[in-house]
Amino acid sequence: MAIKVQTPKGFRDFLPEQANAREFVVGKIKETFKLFGFEPLETPALEFAQTLKGKYGEEEKLIYEFTTKGGDQVALRYDQTVPLARVIAQYPELPKPFKRYQIQSVWRGENPQKGRFREFLQCDIDTVGSSSPLSDAEVIAAALAVAKNLGFKNSIMEINDRSVFDGLDTKFISTIDKLKKIGPGGVIKELMERGKTVEEATLILDSIRVKEPTQTLSQVFSYLEILGFEKNKDFKYEPSLARGLDYYTGTIFELVSPEYSGLSLGGGGRYDKLIGQYSGIDTPAVGFSFGFDRLIEAMAQLNLLPENSSFAKVLVTVFSPELLEKSIEVYSRLRSNNIPTEIWLDPDSKLDKQLKYADQKKIPYAIIIGSDEAKQKKITLKDLSKKTQKILTLDETIEKLSS
Numbered sequence: 001m002a003i004k005v006q007t008p009k010g011f012r013d014f015l016p017e018q019a020n021a022r023e024f025v026v027g028k029i030k031e032t033f034k035l036f037g038f039e040p041l042e043t044p045a046l047e048f049a050q051t052l053k054g055k056y057g058e059e060e061k062l063i064y065e066f067t068t069k070g071g072d073q074v075a076l077r078y079d080q081t082v083p084l085a086r087v088i089a090q091y092p093e094l095p096k097p098f099k100r101y102q103i104q105s106v107w108r109g110e111n112p113q114k115g116r117f118r119e120f121l122q123c124d125i126d127t128v129g130s131s132s133p134l135s136d137a138e139v140i141a142a143a144l145a146v147a148k149n150l151g152f153k154n155s156i157m158e159i160n161d162r163s164v165f166d167g168l169d170t171k172f173i174s175t176i177d178k179l180k181k182i183g184p185g186g187v188i189k190e191l192m193e194r195g196k197t198v199e200e201a202t203l204i205l206d207s208i209r210v211k212e213p214t215q216t217l218s219q220v221f222s223y224l225e226i227l228g229f230e231k232n233k234d235f236k237y238e239p240s241l242a243r244g245l246d247y248y249t250g251t252i253f254e255l256v257s258p259e260y261s262g263l264s265l266g267g268g269g270r271y272d273k274l275i276g277q278y279s280g281i282d283t284p285a286v287g288f289s290f291g292f293d294r295l296i297e298a299m300a301q302l303n304l305l306p307e308n309s310s311f312a313k314v315l316v317t318v319f320s321p322e323l324l325e326k327s328i329e330v331y332s333r334l335r336s337n338n339i340p341t342e343i344w345l346d347p348d349s350k351l352d353k354q355l356k357y358a359d360q361k362k363i364p365y366a367i368i369i370g371s372d373e374a375k376q377k378k379i380t381l382k383d384l385s386k387k388t389q390k391i392l393t394l395d396e397t398i399e400k401l402s403s
Contacts (some may be wrong), residue, residue, distance in 0.1 A: 011118055048072065
């Protein structure tokens with residue numbers, strides 16, 4: 001019986017064209033995080049289930065939990081914030097503030113649908129050990145800088161403070177957080193379904209929408225302006241923003257792109273009580289997480305991803321078996337000059353087949369070394385997109401491909 005060749009529901013393969021695009025985006029994100037002084041951290045895919053449980057509110061039901069053969073109750077990493085909290089408690093000698101970025105997969109028992117998967121990549125930054133509003137502003141600034149570095153021109157960070165909701169039950173807070181998605185009428189209806197009268201529901205919503213920024217938020221806004229970001233253009237106050245996770249304690253924020261249907265590209269906030277659940281000592285912390293699939297989808301819609309599917313910049317063809325050694329020599333010289341290069345591997349193939357392969361992989365250039373070129377110690381450099389070619393020396397070719 002043949003094996004069913006497909007991935008499990010909610011899990012995906014990334015073929016080279018997709019994987020190259022993902023690597024490009026991850027590279028830009030890492031580059032920007034490092035500019036702000038964040039360092040890399042990696043944690044295991046599995047945590048003890050008790051490490052994760054009790055931290056995610058209503059979303060806890062999505063945790064992938066199971067028992068090992070040895071009898072341990074374990075769970076797949078649900079996000080990267082809770083594992084970070086465990087790391088801080090486990091390694092108290094880490095210098096504070098501890099600033100880290102983490103780019104790894106997380107797993108959730110979602111009902112798979114468009115934009116929702118059971119395994120996906122998260123890209124996080126967090127600062128642990130500082131309660132200063134400047135640390136909040138720095139995390140927000142780093143996230144905004146990533147968006148700009150990736151080519152988003154009009155993304156904006158919506159910012160709020162969880163203290164705006166003081167006195168409200170978390171089930172009502174999560175409903176208010178849906179305001180942009182379901183509108184005022186939808187919020188009032190859901191609040192009523194959760195036990196409020198129409199008058200009470202209306203009063204709750206109206207009171208939240210007219211709240212002024214807290215003193216902390218005013219400081220954060222001031223720091224962001226000093227850092228070069230413009231209020232109501234790069235960031236704005238949004239009193240209905242709640243963020244669903246229960247561990248947030250102060251500033252909360254969400255990055256949205258009007259160019260991408262106003263959908264969220266990521267979010268985060270301050271969580272000063274979470275680490276204390278592991279260490280017994282409250283430790284201030286603030287962080288941000290990008291929704292990587294959303295980023296990729298938005299960048300694809302806005303034509304912000306690189307056009308070429310191949311990392312190779314040039315294919316060195318093999319004109320004939322007799323000239324194979326010459327092609328190998330050119331291939332080696334190009335690589336030694338840091339030019340990503342492929343060489344055709346079958347010396348008996350026709351040239352048309354080789355050029356078709358380069359075209360399929362969107363490799364920009366092909367090098368042809370026929371008998372005439374070999375005699376003249378030159379090569380033909382073919383620009384596959386412009387359908388033009390030039391006869392050059394190898395040094396000239398290296399200079400051209402390096403520019």
